[in-house]
Amino acid sequence: MKKLFIRILLVFSAFVIIYLGALTLLLILGHVNKLPNAKYKVGGYGYTLLRLDEAKKVKELDVLILGSSHVYRAFDTRILEKHGFKSFNYGTSAQPPYVTYFLLRDFLKREKPKHIVMDLYWSMLQKTGVEAGVDIISNSEINETAIDIARESDDIMLYNTLLISYIRQLYKPISTDEQKDFKNDQYVQNGFVESFIKQNADDSLKLASLKKITFKPADIQVNSVKKIVKLCKENNIDLTFVVTPVTREKKETVLNYNEYSRFINQLAQENNIRLIDYNQRPDLELNSQTDFYDASHLNQSGVVKFNKVFINDFIKLYNGKLANSDK
Amino acid sequence: MLFNSFEFLLFFPTVVGLYFLLPYRFRWLLLLVASYTFYMFWRVDYAIILVISTLIDYTCGIMMDRYPEEERERRKPWLWLSLLSNLGILFTFKYYNFFNGAASDLADLMGVSYAAPAFELLLPMGISFYTFQTMSYSIDVYYGRIKAEKHLGIFALFVTFFPQLVAGPIERAGNLLGQLRQKHDFDYDRVTSGLKLMAWGLFKKVVVADRLAPMVNTVYNNPTEYEGIPLITATVFFAFQIYCDFSGYSDMAIGAARVMGFDLMENFRRPYFSKSIKEFWGRWHISLSTWFRDYLYIPLGGNRVVKWRWYYNIFVVFLVSGFWHGANWTFLVWGALHGIYQVFGEVTKDQRNGLAKRFGLTKASSMESILQMVTTFTVVCLAWVFFRANTIGDAWYISTHMFTGLEESVRTIVFNIEGLREEWLILGRSTIFFALGILAIMVLLVIDWFREKNMNISLEVLPSSIRVFAYGAVIAFILLFGRFDETEFIYFQF
Known part of the structure; x- marks a missing residue:
């Protein structure tokens, strides 16, 4: 048996050398993304590199906004600031609640906002979160959060991203990386990304033929939402759940939207959190062609309309809370 | 687990x-x-x-x-x-x-x-x-x-x-x-032999079967959006997906048991090198086919009955085998097709031998063997259509549209390189994903071919120090190219 153990140890050592060697070589040659089980995207679409860097410096925050690209393209921090709320948009590409939890846990070590607004987009509640994990790990230093994100997802791709990121940061620190520019987008301070596209790229035919889905939440995401609620309560932070608006056609792709709606309402009620679903607000009139740049994301025209309604809601909630605290 | x-x-x-x-x-x-x-x-x-x-x-x-x-x-x-x-x-x-x-x-x-x-x-x-x-x-x-x-x-x-x-x-x-x-x-040799078999099974499952699965699913879950080459490609991919999925599991099962000292029966013996459907069933899911032989075919009378009854026995066994796989008409048709293949093979045996002699194929034995293998693989694939399709309607559509629209596909491939890329992307994945699928099948076929010819391709021939790195490289390859999202084995549903 001793011979077997030695043999296994030798094979394992050879494997580690070959594995790390292959990743390093492919990284240097710029071909690492061609591996089916490895993804590494630094400074890419979504502006996570800038956002994560800026998040480290934010101080005296009123509102922290969390969620996917729906969020960082919808909540305009400039509009909130005009109304007296200092906010930071901490949305990142395809961010599901399990990633949100680790980002928030890390954020709260430095800064405690008064309010948190968290998006509960159906797709994020049923995703595994690999895409978001790759985005965060690639664009941040290798720290406890990055390791926890990889470990929680238990996906080989995230472990590989973690290794690649670690190897790369040995010779090129993340602080020296630069964000790429994208012609139709602009990163605005405090996490918001403004889109310059005025007309929806998806025509009515494409919108009408979007893939239908049935909402089915994933345990990992539901449990993470509960952990986020607990974290907010422990830190005495006021939490609000929202569903950011999408085109009517996109909403209709969810065959069981009522079930989804019931599910998130129950999740909010059980935890005594308020919930606003902006896909079910008749006073928010959004045009699929002129207020969105694709089926899911608002353009600036839509952002202005949406933020007007959101700010009204938020001020009411905020004043209500102030009134309650005065009593 | x-x-x-x-x-x-x-x-x-x-x-x-x-x-x-x-x-x-x-x-x-x-x-x-x-x-x-x-x-x-x-x-x-x-x-x-x-x-x-x-x-x-x-x-x-x-x-x-x-x-x-x-x-x-x-x-x-x-x-x-x-x-x-x-x-x-x-x-x-x-x-x-x-x-x-x-x-x-x-x-x-x-x-x-x-x-x-x-x-x-x-x-x-x-x-x-x-x-x-x-x-x-x-x-x-x-x-x-x-x-x-x-x-x-x-x-x-x-x-x-x-x-x-x-x-x-x-x-x-x-x-x-x-x-x-x-x-x-x-027993050191036994344990390492079991571990190697498990690694080979894992390779077949996560590198070959699970790499092909998303492309097969894309086409078979929306078959009416395709015709011609994508339907053929997806069906051939499925033939290798199911082989690697199931035989990969069997290899891991046999390997795991061997590590602890148990000998389980062989379940697959390179079935796609079969020269007839009869031979295919002697190489595919051997533990089930011998079960049906011993506990159904022989009690029914086997071949020791009049001819029509013998054909009936064969057909019934395959029909039941299809039903064993799943409570769905698609599996019944799949089983029935194999029953018909077998009966047809027996009925036309003399005529086919005569034709082979007439065209001189028996003299060029390797040519005859290749022709037989290709024919057997083709008819097995046609039956797989029913096994994989979600409904009988889908299976019928695929069977009747596999060979239509070929002219357009060929024209696209020959004259339009972008079109070729689209043909590949049509299976729902990137070019590199598709190429990896093809590469994985080729690696499998080469290794199976060497084994079929009893040629030693074991890493044991290498010096000990190099062998250690070779095994390390195999594990690294599996981890870098396999899919590990814990997709279940197809046969678990049966």
């Missing part, structure tokens, strides 16, 4: 380590606990079905053994009890809804009202495998081929032995029961 899961990576070395460290008399208990743990990782409550099945067959075996072989009539009620309870479990969980649906459709057709409720039961993992294994035990005891197992623990282990519990090979009591009583000492 899946063989390709992180849990198994911890579970298996722990069980093997304890197995060799424990005194011999406690090993059966360890394996029994491990086997139930393995099963209950999937679902705890369904282990009760295993317990019920074990207790019934154990009792029936003991009761049959009380009567001498000459008094078979007195054994019969216990055999019936065993068969009916196993088939009853199988019917309840697997076939009730199918028959209920068929009865409802028939009633609708006749204008009669029919309202029996459907069961919303999850099919217990591996139910078709372990019920067939225990039924073969009861039949063998009945015919006096084996003695009934007196030790309930050993018998329970025979039913649940974790390497082959959920997807076979379907073992015979004559082979496995005796081994469960033997003392297996640690």
